[in-house]
Amino acid sequence: GxxxxxxxxxxxxxxxxxxxxxxxxxxxxxxxxxxxxxxxxxxxxxxxxxxxxxxxxxxxxxxxxxxxxxxxxxxxxxxxxxxxxxxxxxxxxxxxxxxxxxxxxxxxxxxxxxxxxxxxxxxxxxxxxxxxxxxxxxxxxxxxxxxxxxxxxxxxxxxQKRSSLIMCSQEGVKTLAKTADILAQQENLDAHAQSARYRYQS
Known part of the structure:
Protein backbone atom coordinates (compact mmCIF):
# COMPACT_ATOMS: atom_id res chain seq x y z
CA GLY A 1 0.00 0.00 0.00
CA GLN A 160 -10.25 2.43 -2.00
CA LYS A 161 -12.06 1.13 1.07
CA ARG A 162 -13.94 -2.14 0.83
CA SER A 163 -16.31 -4.06 3.08
CA SER A 164 -16.96 -7.79 3.27
CA LEU A 165 -20.58 -8.75 2.57
CA ILE A 166 -21.94 -11.92 4.19
CA MET A 167 -25.53 -13.16 3.83
CA CYS A 168 -27.04 -16.52 4.82
CA SER A 169 -30.44 -17.88 3.92
CA GLN A 170 -32.62 -19.50 6.59
CA GLU A 171 -31.61 -22.92 5.30
CA GLY A 172 -28.01 -22.13 4.43
CA VAL A 173 -27.16 -20.81 7.87
CA LYS A 174 -27.89 -24.17 9.47
CA THR A 175 -24.70 -25.73 8.13
CA LEU A 176 -22.47 -22.73 8.78
CA ALA A 177 -23.93 -22.03 12.22
CA LYS A 178 -23.16 -25.55 13.40
CA THR A 179 -19.54 -25.07 12.37
CA ALA A 180 -19.39 -21.68 14.08
CA ASP A 181 -20.97 -23.17 17.22
CA ILE A 182 -18.31 -25.89 17.47
CA LEU A 183 -15.41 -23.50 16.90
CA ALA A 184 -16.78 -20.95 19.37
CA GLN A 185 -17.07 -23.62 22.05
CA GLN A 186 -13.43 -24.56 21.51
CA GLU A 187 -12.52 -20.94 22.23
CA ASN A 188 -14.81 -20.83 25.30
CA LEU A 189 -16.83 -18.03 23.74
CA ASP A 190 -20.29 -19.03 24.91
CA ALA A 191 -22.21 -16.07 23.53
CA HIS A 192 -20.68 -16.64 20.11
CA ALA A 193 -21.73 -20.29 20.24
CA GLN A 194 -25.27 -19.54 21.41
CA SER A 195 -25.71 -16.79 18.82
CA ALA A 196 -24.94 -19.32 16.09
CA ARG A 197 -26.99 -22.04 17.78
CA TYR A 198 -30.14 -19.91 17.78
CA ARG A 199 -30.04 -19.86 13.98
CA TYR A 200 -29.80 -23.57 13.33
CA GLN A 201 -32.14 -24.58 16.14
CA SER A 202 -34.92 -22.23 15.11
Missing part, protein backbone atom coordinates in the same frame (compact mmCIF):
# COMPACT_ATOMS: atom_id res chain seq x y z
CA UNK A 2 0.97 3.65 0.29
CA UNK A 3 2.86 2.93 3.52
CA UNK A 4 4.97 0.08 2.09
CA UNK A 5 8.70 -0.26 2.62
CA UNK A 6 10.28 1.54 -0.33
CA UNK A 7 14.00 1.08 -0.87
CA UNK A 8 16.84 0.44 -1.25
CA UNK A 9 16.48 -0.25 -4.98
CA UNK A 10 16.82 -3.83 -6.21
CA UNK A 11 17.17 -5.59 -9.53
CA UNK A 12 17.54 -9.26 -10.33
CA UNK A 13 18.36 -10.17 -13.92
CA UNK A 14 17.95 -13.73 -15.20
CA UNK A 15 19.39 -14.47 -18.65
CA UNK A 16 19.89 -17.49 -20.88
CA UNK A 17 20.42 -18.03 -24.59
CA UNK A 18 21.52 -15.25 -26.91
CA UNK A 19 22.09 -12.08 -24.89
CA UNK A 20 24.29 -9.01 -25.09
CA UNK A 21 26.47 -8.95 -21.97
CA UNK A 22 26.93 -5.19 -22.22
CA UNK A 23 23.17 -4.67 -22.08
CA UNK A 24 22.81 -6.95 -19.09
CA UNK A 25 25.67 -5.28 -17.23
CA UNK A 26 24.13 -1.86 -17.77
CA UNK A 27 20.76 -3.16 -16.55
CA UNK A 28 22.44 -4.20 -13.30
CA UNK A 29 24.23 -0.87 -12.99
CA UNK A 30 20.97 1.00 -13.59
CA UNK A 31 19.99 0.07 -10.04
CA UNK A 32 23.47 0.01 -8.52
CA UNK A 33 23.91 3.69 -9.38
CA UNK A 34 20.99 4.65 -7.12
CA UNK A 35 22.94 4.35 -3.87
CA UNK A 36 25.59 2.28 -2.14
CA UNK A 37 23.06 -0.10 -0.56
CA UNK A 38 21.15 -0.85 -3.78
CA UNK A 39 21.16 -4.50 -4.80
CA UNK A 40 21.96 -5.94 -8.24
CA UNK A 41 21.90 -9.71 -8.78
CA UNK A 42 22.60 -11.60 -12.00
CA UNK A 43 21.53 -15.23 -12.39
CA UNK A 44 22.25 -17.52 -15.34
CA UNK A 45 22.93 -21.18 -16.14
CA UNK A 46 25.54 -20.05 -18.69
CA UNK A 47 29.02 -19.66 -17.16
CA UNK A 48 30.39 -17.99 -20.29
CA UNK A 49 27.65 -15.36 -20.16
CA UNK A 50 28.22 -14.82 -16.44
CA UNK A 51 31.91 -14.13 -17.05
CA UNK A 52 31.09 -11.81 -19.94
CA UNK A 53 28.67 -9.82 -17.79
CA UNK A 54 31.28 -9.50 -15.04
CA UNK A 55 33.76 -8.09 -17.57
CA UNK A 56 31.14 -5.75 -19.03
CA UNK A 57 30.34 -4.36 -15.58
CA UNK A 58 34.00 -3.41 -15.13
CA UNK A 59 34.07 -1.89 -18.60
CA UNK A 60 31.00 0.27 -17.93
CA UNK A 61 32.25 1.36 -14.52
CA UNK A 62 35.25 2.95 -16.23
CA UNK A 63 32.99 5.55 -17.84
CA UNK A 64 29.85 5.70 -15.69
CA UNK A 65 29.44 9.11 -13.97
CA UNK A 66 28.14 7.48 -10.77
CA UNK A 67 30.77 4.74 -10.89
CA UNK A 68 31.89 5.18 -7.28
CA UNK A 69 28.37 4.64 -5.96
CA UNK A 70 27.69 1.76 -8.34
CA UNK A 71 31.01 0.06 -7.59
CA UNK A 72 30.34 0.15 -3.84
CA UNK A 73 26.83 -1.19 -4.37
CA UNK A 74 28.07 -4.05 -6.55
CA UNK A 75 30.87 -4.88 -4.12
CA UNK A 76 28.66 -4.86 -1.01
CA UNK A 77 25.31 -6.14 -2.24
CA UNK A 78 25.79 -7.43 -5.77
CA UNK A 79 26.00 -11.05 -6.85
CA UNK A 80 26.71 -13.11 -9.95
CA UNK A 81 25.05 -16.50 -9.51
CA UNK A 82 25.53 -19.60 -11.66
CA UNK A 83 22.59 -22.01 -11.48
CA UNK A 84 22.16 -25.48 -12.96
CA UNK A 85 18.80 -24.82 -14.60
CA UNK A 86 15.77 -22.58 -14.87
CA UNK A 87 13.97 -24.26 -11.97
CA UNK A 88 16.82 -23.51 -9.59
CA UNK A 89 16.77 -19.93 -10.83
CA UNK A 90 13.02 -19.62 -10.24
CA UNK A 91 13.37 -20.98 -6.71
CA UNK A 92 16.08 -18.45 -5.95
CA UNK A 93 14.12 -15.58 -7.50
CA UNK A 94 11.09 -16.40 -5.36
CA UNK A 95 13.28 -16.52 -2.28
CA UNK A 96 14.81 -13.10 -3.01
CA UNK A 97 11.44 -11.58 -4.07
CA UNK A 98 13.11 -8.70 -5.94
CA UNK A 99 11.65 -5.28 -6.56
CA UNK A 100 12.57 -5.49 -10.26
CA UNK A 101 12.97 -8.78 -12.14
CA UNK A 102 14.22 -8.97 -15.72
CA UNK A 103 13.70 -12.23 -17.62
CA UNK A 104 16.04 -12.06 -20.61
CA UNK A 105 15.29 -15.18 -22.62
CA UNK A 106 13.22 -16.32 -25.59
CA UNK A 107 10.24 -17.64 -23.63
CA UNK A 108 10.01 -15.17 -20.78
CA UNK A 109 6.25 -15.66 -20.51
CA UNK A 110 6.69 -19.37 -19.85
CA UNK A 111 9.23 -18.73 -17.11
CA UNK A 112 7.06 -16.05 -15.54
CA UNK A 113 4.52 -18.76 -14.66
CA UNK A 114 6.94 -20.05 -12.02
CA UNK A 115 7.58 -16.61 -10.49
CA UNK A 116 5.39 -15.95 -7.46
CA UNK A 117 7.26 -13.11 -5.78
CA UNK A 118 8.50 -10.02 -7.64
CA UNK A 119 7.43 -6.40 -7.66
CA UNK A 120 7.60 -5.87 -11.43
CA UNK A 121 8.62 -8.39 -14.09
CA UNK A 122 10.25 -7.18 -17.30
CA UNK A 123 9.63 -9.73 -20.02
CA UNK A 124 12.24 -10.40 -22.69
CA UNK A 125 15.57 -8.95 -23.80
CA UNK A 126 14.06 -5.76 -25.17
CA UNK A 127 12.38 -4.67 -21.93
CA UNK A 128 14.89 -2.84 -19.71
CA UNK A 129 13.95 -1.84 -16.18
CA UNK A 130 14.37 1.83 -17.10
CA UNK A 131 11.23 1.55 -19.27
CA UNK A 132 9.27 0.71 -16.13
CA UNK A 133 10.77 3.65 -14.26
CA UNK A 134 9.67 6.22 -16.76
CA UNK A 135 7.10 5.29 -19.36
CA UNK A 136 5.80 1.70 -19.49
CA UNK A 137 2.49 2.43 -17.76
CA UNK A 138 2.04 0.33 -14.60
CA UNK A 139 2.57 2.05 -11.26
CA UNK A 140 6.22 1.84 -10.30
CA UNK A 141 5.92 2.17 -6.53
CA UNK A 142 7.09 -1.38 -5.79
CA UNK A 143 7.72 -3.57 -2.74
CA UNK A 144 11.38 -3.94 -1.75
CA UNK A 145 13.43 -5.79 0.88
CA UNK A 146 11.68 -9.09 0.19
CA UNK A 147 8.22 -7.68 0.85
CA UNK A 148 7.10 -8.78 -2.62
CA UNK A 149 6.45 -12.12 -0.90
CA UNK A 150 3.31 -10.60 0.59
CA UNK A 151 2.86 -7.20 -1.01
CA UNK A 152 2.04 -5.84 -4.47
CA UNK A 153 2.81 -2.71 -6.46
CA UNK A 154 0.84 0.38 -5.49
CA UNK A 155 -2.50 0.37 -7.29
CA UNK A 156 -5.99 1.84 -7.27
CA UNK A 157 -7.14 -0.64 -4.61
CA UNK A 158 -4.76 1.01 -2.14
CA UNK A 159 -6.88 4.16 -2.38
Missing amino acids: IDMIAGPSEILVYAEGQNNAEWLAMDLLSQAEHDTVAQAIFITPDEQLLNAVEQAIEMHLATLPKAEIARTSIANRGALVLVKDRQEASDLINQVAPEHLMLCLDDAEAMSDSIRHAGAIFMGRYTPEAIGDYCAGPNHVLPTSGTARFSSPLGVYDF
